[in-house]
Amino acid sequence: MTSIETDPTPAPDMPAAERTPVVTCRDVNKWFGRFHALRGISTEIYEGETVVIFGPSGSSKSTFLRTLNRLEPHDAGEIIVNGITLDHQVHNLHAVRANVGMVFQHFNLFPHLTVRRNITLAPQVVRHQSRKEADEHALRLLERVGIPDLIDMYPADLSGGQQQRVAIARALAMDPKVLLLDEPTSALDPESIREVLSVISELSASGMTMIIVTHEMGFAREVASRLLFFAQGQIVEEGTPEQIFDHPREERTRQFLSQIL
Amino acid sequence: MSAMAPSERAPGAGPALAAARDWARDRLFDTRGNTILTLVILAVLGALVYTLGRWFVTTADWDVVRANRRLLLVGRFPHGEEWRIWPMVFAGTALVGLSWGAWSRIGPRSLTALAIIGALILPLFTGGTGRPLIALALALGAVAYAVARRVRAHAGWLLWARRVAIGGWLVTLPASLLLLVVAGGVETALLGGLYLNVIVAFAAAMGALPLGVLLALGRTSSYRALRLACTIYIELMRGLPLVVMLALAWLALRAFLPAVWGIDRVDLVYRVIIAFALFTGAFVAEALRGGMSAVPRGQREAAAALGLRDTQALVFITLPIAVRNAAPALAGEMIGLFMSTTLVSVVGLTDMLQAARATTEQPDFFGRQKEVLLFVGIVFWVSAFALSRLSERVEYALSGTRRRR
Numbered sequence: 001m002t003s004i005e006t007d008p009t010p011a012p013d014m015p016a017a018e019r020t021p022v023v024t025c026r027d028v029n030k031w032f033g034r035f036h037a038l039r040g041i042s043t044e045i046y047e048g049e050t051v052v053i054f055g056p057s058g059s060s061k062s063t064f065l066r067t068l069n070r071l072e073p074h075d076a077g078e079i080i081v082n083g084i085t086l087d088h089q090v091h092n093l094h095a096v097r098a099n100v101g102m103v104f105q106h107f108n109l110f111p112h113l114t115v116r117r118n119i120t121l122a123p124q125v126v127r128h129q130s131r132k133e134a135d136e137h138a139l140r141l142l143e144r145v146g147i148p149d150l151i152d153m154y155p156a157d158l159s160g161g162q163q164q165r166v167a168i169a170r171a172l173a174m175d176p177k178v179l180l181l182d183e184p185t186s187a188l189d190p191e192s193i194r195e196v197l198s199v200i201s202e203l204s205a206s207g208m209t210m211i212i213v214t215h216e217m218g219f220a221r222e223v224a225s226r227l228l229f230f231a232q233g234q235i236v237e238e239g240t241p242e243q244i245f246d247h248p249r250e251e252r253t254r255q256f257l258s259q260i261l
Numbered sequence: 262m263s264a265m266a267p268s269e270r271a272p273g274a275g276p277a278l279a280a281a282r283d284w285a286r287d288r289l290f291d292t293r294g295n296t297i298l299t300l301v302i303l304a305v306l307g308a309l310v311y312t313l314g315r316w317f318v319t320t321a322d323w324d325v326v327r328a329n330r331r332l333l334l335v336g337r338f339p340h341g342e343e344w345r346i347w348p349m350v351f352a353g354t355a356l357v358g359l360s361w362g363a364w365s366r367i368g369p370r371s372l373t374a375l376a377i378i379g380a381l382i383l384p385l386f387t388g389g390t391g392r393p394l395i396a397l398a399l400a401l402g403a404v405a406y407a408v409a410r411r412v413r414a415h416a417g418w419l420l421w422a423r424r425v426a427i428g429g430w431l432v433t434l435p436a437s438l439l440l441l442v443v444a445g446g447v448e449t450a451l452l453g454g455l456y457l458n459v460i461v462a463f464a465a466a467m468g469a470l471p472l473g474v475l476l477a478l479g480r481t482s483s484y485r486a487l488r489l490a491c492t493i494y495i496e497l498m499r500g501l502p503l504v505v506m507l508a509l510a511w512l513a514l515r516a517f518l519p520a521v522w523g524i525d526r527v528d529l530v531y532r533v534i535i536a537f538a539l540f541t542g543a544f545v546a547e548a549l550r551g552g553m554s555a556v557p558r559g560q561r562e563a564a565a566a567l568g569l570r571d572t573q574a575l576v577f578i579t580l581p582i583a584v585r586n587a588a589p590a591l592a593g594e595m596i597g598l599f600m601s602t603t604l605v606s607v608v609g610l611t612d613m614l615q616a617a618r619a620t621t622e623q624p625d626f627f628g629r630q631k632e633v634l635l636f637v638g639i640v641f642w643v644s645a646f647a648l649s650r651l652s653e654r655v656e657y658a659l660s661g662t663r664r665r666r
Binding site (some may be wrong): 071095097099100170171 | 559560563564565566569570573577581585659
């Protein structure tokens with residue numbers, strides 16, 4: 001494995017202590033049949049960063065996110081997560097995944113388990129935590145996302161916003177090094193969107209490393225330390241919110257922003 | 262027409278009665294055609310109920326059942342060996358009571374049903390040596406129910422009551438089979454009556470459920486050879502009539518069993534159980550496969566994203582959701598299995614139905630097959646209905662909601 005290259009787009013306001021890449025992608029390519037979904041993605045995600053990926057639908061934003069825990073295997077290029085190269089030789093894929101939290105657009109809570117068991121299942125089964133330890137952690141996480149009183153409910157009894165907050169708590173229960181959020185508010189009503197976004201903002205402020213695919217541009221401007229603009233399977237432009245929103249360099253970016261803002 | 266249609270109410274009648282009369286007038290007697298239809302149907306129903314009722318009370322002679330109840334219940338089970346059966350009866354009633362109380366309650370409708378069934382069946386047990394034991398079994402069920410209802414107020418105790426109930430069922434079923442074998446055992450050819458139906462159904466279910474899980478996994482596996490083998494097995498079993506399977510168990514199964522520990526020389530009853538398990542396993546597998554294919558991909562992805570290995574995701578996520586999806590179909594298979602056990606007579610075993618037929622050969626009871634067949638029918642209907650209600654409760658318990666439906 002070659003040594004980590006210097007950051008191609010250094011964010012000058014970042015302290016040096018946080019300059020460790022959690023995720024490194026070099027020339028990542030993916031095809032679905034003849035459709036070239038990812039066309040040479042290269043980027044690095046650093047500890048403590050909140051990276052927002054945005055772009056038109058069909059630009060493979062979600063696909064890219066899903067390659068980072070190998071829910072979608074990539075076909076060419078290199079992905080290194082927490083120092084482990086993801087390829088078909090990865091023997092301990094489940095260990096890599098345990099360190100990468102994921103929050104889905106449709107929550108994907110386990111319908112047959114209570115909120116408590118949804119959160120404690122993986123810590124108990126994968127991390128071999130005791131039930132007591134896992135339960136206590138679950139309660140703390142639910143307090144953090146603001147719904148401790150729902151611990152004994154089933155997912156079907158919760159609103160969309162509550163379910164997504166449980167899903168965030170479930171992902172956090174594994175103490176992930178990085179949290180992937182795949183359009184976390186796209187399936188929610190406006191009120192629930194506010195609930196969930198405020199939880200994510202709080203996480204971002206607490207220093208959690210996050211990669212978020214979202215269409216909520218106001219939110220992106222507020223929380224993102226860096227934005228990646230995706231179009232047709234490529235990173236067209238990346239930069240801080242000020243650079244992207246106020247001084248976009250690329251015509252494609254300008255066009256997209258003018259359509260949605 | 263709608264029941265909301267304005268109708269004058271006769272003074273003096275209670276509101277329920279008035280509502281019933283309004284309903285009847287609006288729904289049953291609203292046009293001349295409907296009035297005629299209603300009267301004709303009432304006449305037919307009335308005649309039917311009258312004929313049946315009169316037969317039930319005056320003509321029917323239940324002595325045939327009373328005199329043969331031992332034959333109907335346990336066949337030619339050797340005298341003096343009944344201790345092998347009673348523990349199962351006691352554990353069964355106690356566990357039914359405990360489970361009923363721990364997950365549900367005996368509502369007015371259930372109570373009515375229990376009363377009717379009791380009134381129909383219990384008079385047949387007046388006199389006879391088993392009476393105190395039957396009373397004990399019923400008392401155990403009632404006490405277990407009362408205990409379960411009492412501990413409901415305390416969440417921790419209720420959890421324990423449920424654990425005891427589930428553990429009890431898991432232990433009782435194999436233990437009651439074991440009781441047939443220990444201390445010299447009973448010649449299995451002497452097993453018969455309802456007891457044979459129950460034993461065959463329980464034992465076959467215990468084999469068919471794990472077999473069905475394995476077959477369903479095999480058929481959805483990514484290994485082509487395994488998938489093919491499981492598919493061939495399932496389609497073969499689903500295509501064979503059960504009677505053919507039983508005939509094979511009777512005549513040919515020994516030739517296919519390995520000659521270790523004398524497995525190839527097992528008794529007919531065991532071979533019949535194996536045949537039922539192999540047969541039902543294929544249907545269980547298909548029900549489960551349906552349940553598994555209905556598990557959304559997102560659930561498996563969420564499990565994978567959390568770091569669960571494939572087997573862990575299967576055990577903790579996919580299978581429980583699949584069982585929940587397949588619960589109605591699985592309950593149907595189990596009821597079907599119990600009903601099919603009456604086919605064991607084709608290989609010469611005397612189950613309850615066969616025992617009932619045998620009674621009509623007795624000189625004292627010539628022409629009494631109506632009574633005895635009706636009794637068998639009631640027993641099977643009650644069992645199947647209980648299983649069906651049980652599966653409803655299981656579905657509710659697995660439904661993943663705290664809301665009442």
